Amino acid sequence: EAGVTQSPTHLIKTRGQQATLRCSPISGHTSVYWYQQALGLGLQFLLWYDEGEERNRGNFPPRFSGRQFPNYSSELNVNALELEDSALYLCASSTQGDRTYEQYFGPGTRLTVT
Amino acid sequence: GENVEQHPSTLSVQEGDSAVIKCTYSDSASNYFPWYKQELGKRPQLIIDIRSNVGEKKDQRIAVTLNKTAKHFSLHITETQPEDSAVYFCAASGNYGQNFVFGPGTRLSVLP
Numbered sequence: 001e002a003g004v005t006q007s008p009t010h011l012i013k014t015r016g017q018q019a020t021l022r023c024s025p026i027s028g029h030t031s032v033y034w035y036q037q038a039l040g041l042g043l044q045f046l047l048w049y050d051e052g053e054e055r056n057r058g059n060f061p062p063r064f065s066g067r068q069f070p071n072y073s074s075e076l077n078v079n080a081l082e083l084e085d086s087a088l089y090l091c092a093s094s095t096q097g098d099r100t101y102e103q104y105f106g107p108g109t110r111l112t113v114t
Numbered sequence: 115g116e117n118v119e120q121h122p123s124t125l126s127v128q129e130g131d132s133a134v135i136k137c138t139y140s141d142s143a144s145n146y147f148p149w150y151k152q153e154l155g156k157r158p159q160l161i162i163d164i165r166s167n168v169g170e171k172k173d174q175r176i177a178v179t180l181n182k183t184a185k186h187f188s189l190h191i192t193e194t195q196p197e198d199s200a201v202y203f204c205a206a207s208g209n210y211g212q213n214f215v216f217g218p219g220t221r222l223s224v225l226p
């Protein structure tokens with residue numbers, strides 16, 4: 001069974017630009033979560049998508065947005081990049097069907113804003 | 115909303131000793147409490163979880179206890195080994211994975 005995949009692995013942008021990060025969940029998983037992990041810090045919840053809908057949103061400004069496609073893959077968009085957006089962005093997928101809610105994480109995308 | 119606190123933020127133990135990490139949560143509706151381990155440069159991975167209808171769960175050297183009345187749960191690692199060195203995150207979640215909130219993490223170092 002293929003795990004959660006994310007692309008790209010690394011992304012370098014300049015301040016003010018836009019970044020697009022992508023996540024493919026495990027087959028059969030309908031939920032995708034996005035987290036920001038700044039260097040040495042914890043997992044800050046960004047967004048939760050399930051069945052194509054945004055279900056919950058963390059305490060981040062509106063320039064962080066995303067969507068979930070019919071095949072349950074997801075995209076995170078960060079507009080008007082700021083230096084402090086530099087971080088590891090992790091996505092995780094889970095299934096609601098078996099009520100375990102275990103989240104399986106992808107390898108992350110390292111975003112560097114210069 | 116849910117708030118999860120975790121202590122200590124760093125923990126150093128001698129190899130073979132036990133390690134205990136404690137978390138508290140605020141939302142009494144939370145009923146799923148997983149623990150994730152993140153080794154340096156790697157993704158977080160689930161190591162054990164517990165539900166609100168269970169007070170304790172054990173898996174080899176790892177155990178988790180839950181006190182729903184006091185709204186706290188703990189991770190216990192016995193006979194620690196160098197490969198246990200990592201950052202450990204607790205989390206709390208309600209039904210259907212909603213309000214999935216992670217604690218700030220504990221950096222565990224097992225000294226040889």
